[in-house]
Amino acid sequence: MKDKCKSIHPILGAWFDGELPDHKSRRIARHVEACPACRAEVDRIKALRSLLQDGFAAAVTAEDEALSSLHQRIMKRIPERETKNRKRTGREGPLMSFFRFRRITLPMAVTAMLVAAVFFTIYKPAPSVIKTGSVNDCIVDDLESGGRTVLLFKTHGSAMTVIWVVGNPDT
Amino acid sequence: MSRKVKLHGWIFWGVGLMLLWGAAVPPAHGEMFHIEVQVILASNSDEGFDPRLLALKKDLLALNYISFQLLGNKGLAMERGKTGRLEVPGGRVMEVTPERFEKGKVILHVKINEGDASLLTTRLRIRDHGTVMLGGPPYRHGFLVLAVTANR
Numbered sequence: 001m002k003d004k005c006k007s008i009h010p011i012l013g014a015w016f017d018g019e020l021p022d023h024k025s026r027r028i029a030r031h032v033e034a035c036p037a038c039r040a041e042v043d044r045i046k047a048l049r050s051l052l053q054d055g056f057a058a059a060v061t062a063e064d065e066a067l068s069s070l071h072q073r074i075m076k077r078i079p080e081r082e083t084k085n086r087k088r089t090g091r092e093g094p095l096m097s098f099f100r101f102r103r104i105t106l107p108m109a110v111t112a113m114l115v116a117a118v119f120f121t122i123y124k125p126a127p128s129v130i131k132t133g134s135v136n137d138c139i140v141d142d143l144e145s146g147g148r149t150v151l152l153f154k155t156h157g158s159a160m161t162v163i164w165v166v167g168n169p170d171t
Numbered sequence: 172m173s174r175k176v177k178l179h180g181w182i183f184w185g186v187g188l189m190l191l192w193g194a195a196v197p198p199a200h201g202e203m204f205h206i207e208v209q210v211i212l213a214s215n216s217d218e219g220f221d222p223r224l225l226a227l228k229k230d231l232l233a234l235n236y237i238s239f240q241l242l243g244n245k246g247l248a249m250e251r252g253k254t255g256r257l258e259v260p261g262g263r264v265m266e267v268t269p270e271r272f273e274k275g276k277v278i279l280h281v282k283i284n285e286g287d288a289s290l291l292t293t294r295l296r297i298r299d300h301g302t303v304m305l306g307g308p309p310y311r312h313g314f315l316v317l318a319v320t321a322n323r
Binding site for chain 1: 180183184187190191227229230233234276278288289290291292293294295296297298300301302303304305306307308
């Protein structure tokens, strides 16, 4: 290989791609026309570029096809997922479905009102009369013992009223 | 909104209104009274104090007997004006009629019959959850005490 060829070889790729200044490019073109070794090198570069371009194009096509297929698969699965969700919600029963109801505020407010209404209907404060006196307060309105003696008294314990019938009518 | 959710909404409202109506409307029948009668044998035997009567111990000991045994216990749930009957040892029958509830007290008509004869007839106003003791009829080696508790 000539000295000139040695200096041109490393930049033949750049020349082939049109990346060199005009004056330099014209000089290399003249040399390549005259030099079989450099022409062979250019042919080799040309073949390599061609191979690379073909390979890249094939790869891009394959990638496009893969993306397209992925997109189709995703779009196909979306309706399936929605159907499954609907079926699952249906299996949760009416109570869960109810609580999934978006407008839950109104039912909750009504529930609170019902609970309050039931509470205030059932709850009756004890009359004040109960707060005074003994636990066993008792008034005897009337008493009839068929002529028997009756003792009526209250115990010391909790002031419990005792009605004690004594003996028989003839005693 | 789906049809199912709409249906659940209607069910919710229906149940809620039924609950409200049930709580607000008083029961069709009269007031209910719960009368509990404990039949106790008071004596001076060595049987001791029945532990089931501990709640009444202070009051029973005021009767000056040393032995108290629970012979029976009966609870009666009665409507106002209805009479409940209870057999008392010694061939006696006790009849209890809750007449009404007034000013925190249960007005109770009590009658104890011994055979055909009336042993005791009385009308009492017992404080709600209060107890009154009716005693005196002889039985075995002691005397019967009937502890009557009235609850509305």
